[in-house]
Amino acid sequence: MSLPVHPKKKILLNAFNMNCIGHINHGLWTHPRDTSTQYKTVEYWTELAQTLERGLFDGLFIADIVGVYDVYQNSIDVPLKESIQLPVNDPLLLVSAMAAVTKNLGFGLTANLTYEPPYLFARRMSTLDHLSRGRVGWNIVTGYLDSAAKAMGLTEQVEHDRRYDQADEYLQVLYKLWEGSWEDDAVINDPQQRVYAQPGKVHKVEHHGEFYQVEGYHLCEPSPQRTPVLFQAGSSDRGLLFAGRHAECVFISGQNKAATKIQVDKVRASAAEAGRNPDDIKVFMGLNVIVGATHELAWAKHAEYLSYASPEAGVAHFSASTAIDFAQYGIDEPIQYVKSNAIQSATKNLQNNDWTRRKLLEQHALGGRYITLVGSPEHVADELESWISETGLDGFNLTRIVTPESYVDFIDLVVPELQRRGSYKTAYAQGTLREKVFQGTARLPEQHTGSTYRH
Numbered sequence: 024m025s026l027p028v029h030p031k032k033k034i035l036l037n038a039f040n041m042n043c044i045g046h047i048n049h050g051l052w053t054h055p056r057d058t059s060t061q062y063k064t065v066e067y068w069t070e071l072a073q074t075l076e077r078g079l080f081d082g083l084f085i086a087d088i089v090g091v092y093d094v095y096q097n098s099i100d101v102p103l104k105e106s107i108q109l110p111v112n113d114p115l116l117l118v119s120a121m122a123a124v125t126k127n128l129g130f131g132l133t134a135n136l137t138y139e140p141p142y143l144f145a146r147r148m149s150t151l152d153h154l155s156r157g158r159v160g161w162n163i164v165t166g167y168l169d170s171a172a173k174a175m176g177l178t179e180q181v182e183h184d185r186r187y188d189q190a191d192e193y194l195q196v197l198y199k200l201w202e203g204s205w206e207d208d209a210v211i212n213d214p215q216q217r218v219y220a221q222p223g224k225v226h227k228v229e230h231h232g233e234f235y236q237v238e239g240y241h242l243c244e245p246s247p248q249r250t251p252v253l254f255q256a257g258s259s260d261r262g263l264l265f266a267g268r269h270a271e272c273v274f275i276s277g278q279n280k281a282a283t284k285i286q287v288d289k290v291r292a293s294a295a296e297a298g299r300n301p302d303d304i305k306v307f308m309g310l311n312v313i314v315g316a317t318h319e320l321a322w323a324k325h326a327e328y329l330s331y332a333s334p335e336a337g338v339a340h341f342s343a344s345t346a347i348d349f350a351q352y353g354i355d356e357p358i359q360y361v362k363s364n365a366i367q368s369a370t371k372n373l374q375n376n377d378w379t380r381r382k383l384l385e386q387h388a389l390g391g392r393y394i395t396l397v398g399s400p401e402h403v404a405d406e407l408e409s410w411i412s413e414t415g416l417d418g419f420n421l422t423r424i425v426t427p428e429s430y431v432d433f434i435d436l437v438v439p440e441l442q443r444r445g446s447y448k449t450a451y452a453q454g455t456l457r458e459k460v461f462q463g464t465a466r467l468p469e470q471h472t473g474s475t476y477r478h
Contacts, residue, residue, distance in 0.1 A: 031445045034411055035418025035460065037084040037131060038075050038430055039309060042114045044106035046086065047422040048311065049340060049390035050333025052106055057425045063112060065120050072121035074427055075128055078434030079448055081460060082129030082160065083121070084254070084274075084420055085114040089135050090171025092343035096350045105336035115147060122155035129456035130155065131254050131272070133162040136193045137186065138175045142237055145200040148251050149243035157247025157455030157465055160272065162254040165190050168343060184261040192232045194269055198476040199228040201250045202467070204241035206478045220244065226478065248455050248465050250473050258286060267293025268472055272305045272460070274420060278394060280413045283308060287415040299470045305417040305460060308410070311395040311424055314436045318399045325397045328424055329388060337387030338380070354381045393422060400440040407437075408446055 044052045044059045052059050061067040075083055091109050092102045102109045118130050132151075134144065151159045165186035166172070172180040181189065209224035230237040255270035257263060266273050273290050277283030291301035313328065315321035342349050352358055358378045386392055396406045410416055423429045441447035452458065455465040467473045 031408075032411060032417075033448055034407060034441060034446050035305060035307065036078075036080050036447075037082040037129075037307060037418070037420045038071075038080055039084050039086065039420035039422050040071070040426075041086040041088075041108060041111065042117060043108050043111040045108060045336065045390075047309070047391040047393060048328075048332065048424045049105055049107055049336035049387075051328065051331055051390060051425055054328070054331040054425050056428055059423075059426045068117050069120055069124045071427055071430070072125045072128055074430055074434065076125045078430070078438050079451060080128060081418070082131050082456065084131035084160075084162065085117065085133060086162075087111065087114045087133035087135070087164075088168065088171070089138060089166060090168035090174060092168075092340060093170050094346055094348050095339035095342035097348060101336060101339040105333050105339070107336050107340050115151065118151050118159065119154050122151075122158060127158075127451040127459070129158045129160060129252070129459065131160040131162050131252070133164055135164050135166045135171070136190055137166045137181065138171070141193050141196040141235060142200070142239060145197050146242045149201065149241070149246045149249075152246035152248050152251055153243070157457075159248070160252035160254050160456055162256070162274075163190060163194070163269065164256070169346075183259070187257070187261045187265045189234045190265060191268070192234045194473070195232070195476075196228075196230050196235050196237050198250065198473040199230055199237075200241040202473055202476040203478055204228050205243075205245050207245060210244050248457050250467050252456050252460065253473075258289075263289055263293045266290060266304065267295075267297040267299070270304055271457070271471075272307060274307050274309065276393065277308045277414070277416075280410060283410070283416065284414040291415070297472070299468075303468065303470065306415070307418045307420050308414075308416050309393045309422060310419045311389065311391065311393050311422050312403055312429070312433055312437065313395060313397045313424065314400055314403050314432050316399070316436065318402060321398050321402075325395075332388060332390040334384040334387040334390065337390045337392065338383050341383065341387065341392060349380055349383060352380050355379050358383075389424065391422065400436040403437050404440040404444060404446070407441065408444070411446075 040046060042062060044062060051057055072083060088108050088111060091099050092107055093099050095101055114132050148159065148161060169180055204226055206224040210220050212219055225240060227240055228237055252271050253269055254272045255266050256274040257266055258275060275286050277286065287306050290304055290306050294304045295301050313321055313325045315324050338349050349358065356379060389395055396403050421433060438447060442449050458465050
């Protein structure tokens with residue numbers, strides 16, 4: 024008797040991008056084939072969306088930042104010269120145009136809840152969910168830059184764990200609006216009776232909490248998903264607690280497979296602790312890929328990209344992530360770990376006290392700190408499959424090194440190889456972003472805390 028053949032786990036893929044010039048791999052805007060300085064045109068985004076849909080990408084995940092990177096040299100000189108996420112435009116305003124030229128591509132949108140009243144934000148996301156027919160997700164962030172706090176009228180940032188307390192309550196308010204204000208059958212759209220929505224089926228939300236006071240009706244009728252797919256990227260203990268309760272997709276930054284597996288297991292355990300299934304959360308890792316038709320061509324491309332990259336700009340970005348000004352250290356002087364209110368996973372890497380500016384510049388040779396896979400389509404596919412099988416990851420957030428070339432190369436060379444192996448879909452599933460990613464329903468599953476707010 025032959026053993027049953029289990030189908031291979033299908034790798035999930037998001038393009039990782041930002042409404043700016045320099046996102047992760049800094050300095051590459053100077054490459055002659057890079058088009059990122061066109062980011063402020065509609066065509067740049069609609070063409071990208073169509074390219075990604077041709078490659079059957081699950082989503083375009085758009086990062087965002089409120090504030091500027093002013094830690095390195097205590098100024099914004101390097102960010103301005105190298106365009107390190109400055110200028111940066113609003114990510115949410117891109118979606119309508121991209122949704123109009125695609126049918127299946129999802130959109131993961133970063134929005135900082137610290138500076139957005141939940142009542143208006145709920146409307147903005149419901150509007151996009153309607154316009155995209157249920158293809159939006161929200162990456163929940165609380166911010167980590169003092170420059171943002173000061174720009175928004177605070178003297179400094181709210182303390183790290185306290186920001187998550189505020190985020191928990193913010194989500195409560197949103198669930199009440201998205202899930203509880205309008206019943207499923209509130210809208211009957213009956214011209215004969217002159218009733219669009221039934222008054223008895225629309226409920227006032229009353230929330231009186233520590234951070235938010237809200238009394239009012241959700242301004243939107245129920246959208247296809249009601250609550251957008253919830254993305255999050257916290258790896259601290261408090262961040263994991265939050266992820267276990269709320270997140271449906273979690274982004275992590277991994278440097279090797281063993282450490283990544285530990286992180287993935289922690290995320291799954293946090294879901295189980297919150298009464299959910301461990302696989303209710305899909306885990307993605309940020310990744311650079313440089314692929315060529317042959318190994319030699321890929322490495323030649325890698326050398327070419329390196330010649331345009333700015334390691335210093337990468338380190339300046341990292342300064343902001345850790346709240347440590349690396350410019351103040353000599354090239355081989357050990358960098359002191361300092362606990363701060365910045366990104367916990369970024370500072371954790373420095374705890375061994377064996378980091379120097381030289382080592383950081385080497386790590387940021389390609390202008391960013393994500394790991395880079397270089398090689399032929401077969402080699403890249405081997406590596407992607409091994410990361411998935413050895414760590415428990417569900418997929419990757421693919422960066423752009425040179426745009427749109429990085430995505431086009433991946434779609435033309437790696438996607439067919441993964442499809443041939445049965446590791447990647449050959450067509451989109453039907454339905455909303457949540458249905459496509461989880462093969463379930465359009466709405467939050469019953470074991471998710473958000474579902475408890477329904478009528």
